[in-house]
Amino acid sequence: MKKIMCSALTVFLVGSCGDKKESVKQEEIVITPNELHGAIDKVTEIMIHDIFSPPVASRIFAYPNIAAYEIIALESDNYLSLAGQVTDLTAIPKPEKDKPINYQLAALVAHMELSKQLIFSEQKMEKYRDSLYTIWEGKNPLLFNSSKDYGLTVADHISEWMGKDNYAQTRTMPKFTVNTDDPTRWQPTPPAYMEGIEPHWSKIRPFLIDSAEQFKPVPPPPFSMEKGSNFYKELKEVYDISKKIEKEGDSSEEIQIAQFWDCNPYVSVTRGHLMFATKKITPGAHWIGIVKIASRKTNSDFDKTVYAYTKTSMAIADAFISCWDEKYRSNLIRPETLINQNIDEDWKPVLQTPPFPEYTSGHSVVSGAASVALTDIFGDGFAFDDDTEVAYGLPVRSFDSFEEAADEAAISRMYGGIHYRAAVEVGVKQGRDLGEYIMNKVKMTPSPSMASNQD
Template sequence: MKYSNKILTVLISALLLFSSCKKEVKPIIITAENLHKSVDKVTEIMIHDIFSPPVASRIYAYPNIAAYEIIAQADDNYQSLAGRLNKLTPIPTPENKDINFQLAALIAHMEISKSLIFSEDRMESYRDSLYTVWENKNEKQFSSSKDYGLKVAAHVKSWMNTDNYKETRTMPKFTVDSDDPARWQPTPPSYMDGIEPHWSKIRPFTLDSASQFKPIPPKPFSLEKESGFYKELIEVYDVGNQISEEGDTSEGIAIARFWDCNPYVSVTRGHLMFATKKITPGAHWIGITKIASRKANYDFEQTLYAYTKTSIAIFDAFISCWDEKYRSNLIRPETLINQYIDENWKPILQTPPFPEYVSGHSVVSGAASTVLTSIFGDNFSFEDDTEMPYGIPVRKFESFNKAAEEAAMSRIYGGIHYRMAIEIGLVQGRDLGKFVVNKLNMVTKKEVASN
C-alpha cells in the first residue's frame, strides 16, 4: 500500500509538472537578422522576376515604411513619417496589449513585399514557414501581432496604390526620334525600348516634384572635334580601349564589373539569346545598408530605420534621375562611337536600355551615400561583399562617399556614360540626399551620440 501511494504521488507530481510546462509561453524574439533575411528574400525574388531599377526601388521602399511606422508607434526614439512623406496619413493605432511590435513590423514588411512582386508564392512559402514557428511558440502574441501588422499593411497599401504606378503601366511606349542625331537610340544586343519613360509621373516620397533637383543640361551635342561634347565622347572610347588592352588585370574593368548592377544582361550564343540576372543599383546600396548595420551592431529598430531612410532616398533619386533622362533624351556613347568612330567597338558593360543623361548609378549612389553617412558617420569603412553571389570579389571602402564616387566612375570604365553624366549626376544625388535627411529629420539615440 505504501508503494502504491508513493507511485500515485509521483504520477500526480509528474502530471502537474507536465501541465505547468505545457502552459509556459515564451515571447517571440525578433532580431535584426530576421529583418535582413526578409529583405534578402525580397532581393532574391526580384532577381528572379527581373524588375527594372526604378521599379525595384519601389519594392524596397514601401515595405520598409510600413514596418517603420509600426515601430514608431512603440518607440519614442522614432518619429512617424505621416505628414512627412507625401500623402501618408497616420496608421491605425494598436488596440491590443499583446502586440509584439517588432513581429508586427516584420509581418507588415513581408505582406507588402508579397504584393509588389510577381512570384508571390515564393514569398508566401518563406512567410508561412515563419508563421508556423511563431504560432507554435506563442499563439496569442502571434495572432495579435499578425492582426495589427496586416491592418497597417492594408493602410500603407491604400496609400501606395495612389502613387500613379498603376496608371503608368498603360501609358504609351517611348517614341524614338530617329531624325535627331543627339537623341537616344536603342542599343545592342537586344535593342530594347526605353524602360519606364513615365517614371517621373510617380509620386515621390519627399520631393515637391520630380524636377525639384533638375540638373543643368548636358553639353551641347556636337561631333566637331574641338567641342566639349566630342571630347567627352572620345574619352569614353579611349578609356574603354585602354582598359580592354590591360585585360582582366585592369582595375578599371574590376570597378566596372563590381558596380554593373544590370538586372537583365542579354547574352547571345548563335541563334540563342538568354539573360543573366543580377541586382539593381538600388539593391546594391540596400546591401551596403545591411553590411553597415551589422558592423555597427544595430538592433532591429535601428536596422529598420537605416533601411527605411536609405530606401526612401533611393526611390526619390530614381524619380529625379528618370525625369532628366527622358527630358534631355541624350544618345549613348556606344551608338555614336559605332556610327562615327569605330563600328567594332564595344563597351566593357552592356549599355542599359534608356537615355544617357544623367547617370542613374551616380544619382542613386550620391543620394544613398549621403543618407548612410548621416546615420553611420563620415568615415565609416566597410567591406562590400554584395556582389559575391555573382562571382565578383569583395571591395573595401573608407566611406560611403568614396564608394559612391567609385560607383559613378565605374560608368566611364564600363563605356556607357560620359563624364558629365556622372559628375553632375553625383552632385544631383548628393543634393537630393541632403534634402531627404533634412525633410525626414528622423533621429535615433545613436545618431545623437555620434553627432
Template sequence: MKFLDFNPNVIKKVGLILLTATIFNCGKPAESIEITPEHFHQSVDKVVEIMIHDIFSPPVASRIFVYPNIAAYEILAQKSSEFSSISDKLNEFVPIPKADVNQKINIDLAALMAHMELSKALIFSEERFKTLQDSLYMQWEKTNTEEFEQTKTYAMNVVDHIKVWMSKDNYNQTRTMAKFTVDTDDPSRWQPTPPSYIDGIEPHWNKIRPFTLDSAQQFKPAPPPAFSMDKDSEFYKELMEVYNVSKAITEKGDDSEEIEIARFWDCNPYVSVTRGHFMFATKKISPGAHWIGITKIATRKTNSNIEETVNAYTKTSIAIADGFISCWDEKYRSNLVRPETVINQNIDPDWLPILQTPPFPEYSSGHSVVSGAASAVLTAIFGDDFAFDDDTELPFGLPIRSFNSFNQASSEAALSRLYGGIHYRAAIDLGLKQGRDLGKHVVEHFNLKAPN
C-alpha cells in the same frame, strides 16, 4: 512473487504534486515571440533574390523596397524612444492605425509581418516568398498562438492601410501609358542599343509620386553639353574620353582594376548574352539593391538593433526611390544618345563598351544619382569615416571591395560608368551632384544626425 505495497498516503502526495504541477504549467504565460534584426535581413535578402528572378527594372525595384520598409518603420515608431513617426514628412501619407494596447500585439513581430506581406504583394513570384513566410509563421504560431494571431491581424490592418496609399502613387496608371517614341532623325536623341534593342524602360517614371520631393523636377541638374561632332566641342571631347578610356582599359586585360570596378558596379538586372543563334539573359541585382546590401553591411557591423536597422533601411530606400524619380525625369527630358550609338556610327563601328548599355537615355547617370543619394543618408546615419567591406557582389562571382567611407563608394560607383563605356563625364559628375544634393535634402528632411 512479491508485489509492491502501495501506501495510500504516498499515492495522495504524488497526486497532489502532479495536480499542482499541472495547474502551475497551465497558468504559466506563453513565451513571447522574439524578433531580431536578422529576421529583417532575411526578409530583405529574400526580396532581392526574387527580384533578380523576376527581373524588375531599377526604378520598379526601388519601389518594391521602399513601401515595406516604411510600413515596418511606422509600426516600430509607436514604441520607440529614438525614432518618431515620419507620416507627416511623406507626401499624401495618412498615419497608420495604432496598435491596441489592450491586445497582445508584438510590435517587432508586427513590423516584420507587414514588411513581409507588402514585399510579397509587390513581387511576381509570390510563392517563392510564401515558402519562407509560411515556415516562420508556423514557428511563431507554435511559440505563442494568441500573440501571433492578434499581431497578424494588426499587421494586416497596417498593410491594407499602406496599400491604399501605395495605390495612389500613379504606378498603375503608368503601366498603360504609351511607349517611348524614338526620334531616329535626330542624331542627338537616344536610340535603342544592341544586342536586344529594347525599348526605353519606364519613360513615365517621373509621374510616380515622390516620397519627400516637392516634384520630380526639384533636383533637376544642369543640362549636359550640347550634342556636337565638332572636335572642339565639349560633347565631342567627352565622347572621345569614353572611347579612349575604354580602349586603354581593354588593352590592360580583364584583370585590370578598372574592369573589376566596372563589373562590380554593373548592377544591370538583365544582360543579354548571344551564343550563335541563341540568346539568353544573365541576371543581377539593381543599383538600389546594391546600396540596400551596403545598408545591411553597415547595420551588421554596428550591431544595430531592430529599430536602428529598420530606420537605416527605410531612410536609405526613400532616398533611392526619390533618386530614381529625379533621375528618370531628367533622362527622358534630355533624351541624350548613348556613347555606343555615336561611336559606332561615327568613329568605330566595331567598338563595344565593356558593360552592356542599359535600355534608357544617357543623361544623367542612374548609378551616380542613386549612389550619391544613398551615400548621403548612410553617412548621416553611420558617420563620414565608416569603413566597410562590400561583399554584395559575391553571389555573382565578383570579389569583395573595401571602402573607407560611403562617399568613396559612391564616387567609385559613378566612375565605373565611364570605365564601363556607357556614360559621358557630365552624366557621371553632375549625376553624382544631383544625387548628393537630393540625399542631403533627405537627411535634412528627416533631421538625420551622424554619430559623434
C-alpha cells in the same frame, strides 16, 4: 514611456468544458535583425528572378520598409512617425488596447505582406514568411496571432496609400517613341535593342522631394561631333578608356570597378540563334545590401536596422524619380551608338548599355543619394568591406566611407563605356544634393529636447 511588450510568461486558459483549467506556456518571441535582413534578401532574390527595372525595384524596397518603420515608431521613444512628413502618408491605425502586441513581429509581418504584393513570384515570399510563422506560432499562439493581425492591418493602410502613387496609371501610358531623325536622341542599343524603360517614371509620386524636377541638373554639353567640342572630347574619352582597358585585360583596375558596380538586370547574352538574360541586382539593391553590411558591423538592433533601411530606401526611390525625369527630358544618345557610327563600327563597351537615355547616370544619382543617407545614419568615415557582389562571382571591395563608394560607383559607368563624364559628375552631385535635402527635411529621431520631454 510607451508600452513595452512582455517577455516569457505563463498564462492559464480556461477550457470550454466545465471548470477545468489548462496551463499553457507562452514563450518569448524575439525578433532579431537577421529575420529582417533575410526578408529583404528574399525580396532581392525574387526581384532578380522576376527581372524588375531599377526604378520599379526602388519602389518595391521603399513601401515595405516604411510600413515596418511606422509600427516601430508607434511603439518606440527613439523614432518619430513619417506621417505628415512623407507625401500623403497618414498615421497608421493603433492596435486594440486589450490585445498583446509584439511590435517587431508586427513590423516584419507588414514588411513581408507588402513585399508579397509588390513582386510577381508571390509563392517564393510566402514560403519564407510561412517558415517564420510556424516558429512564432509554435512559441506563443496568442501573441503571434494578435501581432500578425495588427501587422496585416498596417499593411492594408500602407497598401491603400501606395495604390495612389500613380504607378498603376503609368502602366497604361504610351511607350517611349524613338526619334530616328534626330542624331542627338537616344536609340536602342545591341544586342537586344530594347525599348526605353519607364519613360513616365517622373509621374510617380515622390516620397520626400517636392517634385520630380526639383533637382533638375544642368543640361549636358551641347551635342557636337566637331573634334574640338566638349561633347566630342567626352565621347572620345569613353573610347580611349575602353581601348586602355582592352590592352590591360582583366587585371585592369577600371574593368574590375566597372564589373563590380554593373548592376544591370537587363544583360542579354547572344549565342548563335539563342539569346538569354544573365540576372543581376539593380543599383538600388546594391546600396540596400550596403545598409545590411553597415547595420551588422555596428550591431544595430532591430529598430535601428528598420530605420536604416527605411531612410536609405526613400532616398534611393526619390533619386530614381529625379534621375528618370532628366533622362527622358534630355533624351541623350549613348556612347555606344555614336562610337559605332563615327569612330569604330566594331566597338563594344565593357558593360552592356542599359535600355534608357544617357543623361544623367542613374547609378551616379542613386549612389550619391544613398551615400548621404548612410553617412547621416552611420557617420562620416565609415569604413566597410562590400561583399554585395560576391554572390555574383565578384570579389569584395573595401571603402573608407560611403562617399568613396559612391564616387567609385559613379566613375564605373564611364569605365564601363555606357556614360560620358558629364553624366557621371553631374549625376553624383544631383544625387548628393537630393540626399542632403531629404536628410534635412525628414525627422525620424527626436531632438535632445524632445527626448528629455518624453522622459
